[in-house]
Amino acid sequence: MTATWEKKEGNEGLLTVTVPAEKVNKALDQAFKKVVKQINVPGFRKGKVPRPIFEQRFGVEALYQDAIDILLPDAYGEAIDETDIKPVAQPEVSVTQIEKGKDFIFEATVTVEPEVKLGDYKGLEIEKQETELSDDELQEAIDHSLGHLAEMVVKEDGVVENGDTVNIDFSGSVDGEEFEGGQAEGYDLEIGSGSFIPGFEEQLEGMKVDEEKDVVVTFPEEYHAEELAGKEATFKTKVNEIKFKEVPELTDEIANELDAEANTVDEYKENLRKRLAEQKATDAENVEKEEAITKATDNTTIDIPEAMVNTELDRMVSEFAQRIQQQGLDLQTYFQFSGQDESQLREQMKDDAEQRVKTNLTLTAIAEAEKIEATDEDIDKELEKMSKQFNISVEDIKNTLGNTDIIKNDVRIQKVIDLLRDNAKFVEGTKED
Numbered sequence: 001m002t003a004t005w006e007k008k009e010g011n012e013g014l015l016t017v018t019v020p021a022e023k024v025n026k027a028l029d030q031a032f033k034k035v036v037k038q039i040n041v042p043g044f045r046k047g048k049v050p051r052p053i054f055e056q057r058f059g060v061e062a063l064y065q066d067a068i069d070i071l072l073p074d075a076y077g078e079a080i081d082e083t084d085i086k087p088v089a090q091p092e093v094s095v096t097q098i099e100k101g102k103d104f105i106f107e108a109t110v111t112v113e114p115e116v117k118l119g120d121y122k123g124l125e126i127e128k129q130e131t132e133l134s135d136d137e138l139q140e141a142i143d144h145s146l147g148h149l150a151e152m153v154v155k156e157d158g159v160v161e162n163g164d165t166v167n168i169d170f171s172g173s174v175d176g177e178e179f180e181g182g183q184a185e186g187y188d189l190e191i192g193s194g195s196f197i198p199g200f201e202e203q204l205e206g207m208k209v210d211e212e213k214d215v216v217v218t219f220p221e222e223y224h225a226e227e228l229a230g231k232e233a234t235f236k237t238k239v240n241e242i243k244f245k246e247v248p249e250l251t252d253e254i255a256n257e258l259d260a261e262a263n264t265v266d267e268y269k270e271n272l273r274k275r276l277a278e279q280k281a282t283d284a285e286n287v288e289k290e291e292a293i294t295k296a297t298d299n300t301t302i303d304i305p306e307a308m309v310n311t312e313l314d315r316m317v318s319e320f321a322q323r324i325q326q327q328g329l330d331l332q333t334y335f336q337f338s339g340q341d342e343s344q345l346r347e348q349m350k351d352d353a354e355q356r357v358k359t360n361l362t363l364t365a366i367a368e369a370e371k372i373e374a375t376d377e378d379i380d381k382e383l384e385k386m387s388k389q390f391n392i393s394v395e396d397i398k399n400t401l402g403n404t405d406i407i408k409n410d411v412r413i414q415k416v417i418d419l420l421r422d423n424a425k426f427v428e429g430t431k432e433d
Contacts, residue, residue, distance in 0.1 A: 003079035011114045011305045015091070017079045019071055019104040028100060031066035064098050071104055079108075086113040089307035111307045116365035119299025121420060126291040128426040129284035133277045138269065141276055142250060145258050150245040160207045160242055162192045167241040168204070170215075174233050181225075182233070186240065200235065212238045224337045285421070292420035293359060300362040304354060312353040313346050320345070363416045370419060374411035382407050 001020065007013045036054060037047045044053070054062075072093065080087060091108035098104050152165060160166055166189055172182030191201045199217045207213060215235040223229040248254055255268035262268035321331050335341055340348075366372075383394045383404075390397075398404065 001075060001078055001082075003082045005083040005085055008109075010303060011088075012109060012111050013085070015076075015079055015083065015085070015108040015110050017075050017106055017108070019075050021101055021103050023071065024067065024098070024102065024104045025100065027067040027070040027104075028060070028063050030070055031063040034066055035063060060100050068095060068098055068104075068106075072106065075104070075106075076108060085110065087111065088113055088305055089311070111305050113308075114303050114305060114361070116361050117301040118362070118365055118369060119296075119301070121296040121299065121362075121366055122423040124292050124295045124420065124424045125427050126288050126295065126421075126424045127429040129287050129429070131277075131281045131284045133273060133280055137280075138273055138276065141272060142269070143247075145272075146247050146250060146254070147245065149254065149257070150247045152243040153246045155242040155244050158208075158242070160191060160204050160239065161244070162205060163190075163245065165190045165243045166204060166207075166239055167243075168237055168239055170235045170237040172233050172235040174228065174231050179228060179233075182235070197233075204237070204239070207239045209239055209242060212236065222339075224339060226339070288424070288426075289417050289421050292424050293363070293417060296366070296420055297355070297359045297362045300358065300365070302358055302361055304357055304361075308357045309350065309353050312357050313349055316349050316353055316356075317342065317346065320349075363413050366419070367412050367416045370416070372412055372415050372419070374408045374415070378411045378415075379404050379407055382411050 001023075002018045004016045005013055006016070032051055032054065036049055039049065039054075039058075040046055041049045041053065041057065044050075076091070076093075087110050089111045091110045094107045094109075096105040096107055155164065168187050168189060169185045170183065170187065172179060189196060189201065189204075191204060193201070195201075197217045197219060200215055203213070203215045203217075215237050216232065217235070218232050219225075219228045219230060221230045250265055250268075252264045255262050255265045259268050259271055262271050317331075324331070324334050329337075331342070335345075383397055386392070386397055386407075387394050401407070
């Protein structure tokens, strides 16, 4: 087999492939064995028609498409390896010659990975992130943890305040007419949660139990129910009950409940400070890495093929569908509520898709320029890390993945990211008061 590659404009080229006649004849034999089982010829049992009779009746041309289907995948794969090109999309194939006893010749218009012109990626100026944990941050974390232990207590006296949970009856109307979904009884609403139409929750503040009030709000212009979008609505609302969160005091007993390894408040605070400090340092390093990645990518020049962007968009839409599925929705239901369709969603995601593709190409090009590879030791360490993180054996991880190519690439790219940060010039950021 022979293959030639001719570069055309942009990221496209023409791949011309010639498969020897010997392989063509073998493919025709295979095609005949398949086709003969599917036809009926008077005087012969199904599948028992001799080849000469078949060709006399139907012509050898009846086997050509099946022969092409047999030859093309392997021939195309071998041609890619032989010419050392990297396709990024399915090719447009045109058969030039297919005939018994002759070579099989086809041409494929192929979109390949673009040329990556790296800019500066060492010595990048990035902002040094704060890593010291403040007392206020520690206290905020303590308050957050105590909040999980809070109990809801009925407010016997007093009025609705931000943070309270109120039980309400309400009936909404637009232009004096009630609308579907605008009525409820015994509904629990946390004030300040932002779960209702903007302005609704704030108007309940200051109300007492058994008090009634007309709450007037305007539906957002982009509201999912088009018949209500941008319209003013009145909700006749009654407060049935008010509850507030009673947060426990931090005692030795509570400290042990929050952290089994702490027997006193001081031990709890010490352990928490250590964990938070480690997390803050990790977060700071990740922010610095992201800035380095962004700047290295911005310094790179690439003519990104539309096919690569479309492939990334396919991946992003699939990821989005999985996320909303976890919330009990499917894409079609989401489109109904949002008023979008898939083409609009893809257009909304397009800039991010282009940035993802450019970033991946940039990091891969840096890996090649710096001759960065993932060693067997690197891969083993990553597998051990995953094993501990997900509590799964290394063998099970390998069996699930099938091979370690994905891990190998991830480790390689992580090494590139480390190189960017390690070679960066850190500058102090402007602290806000």
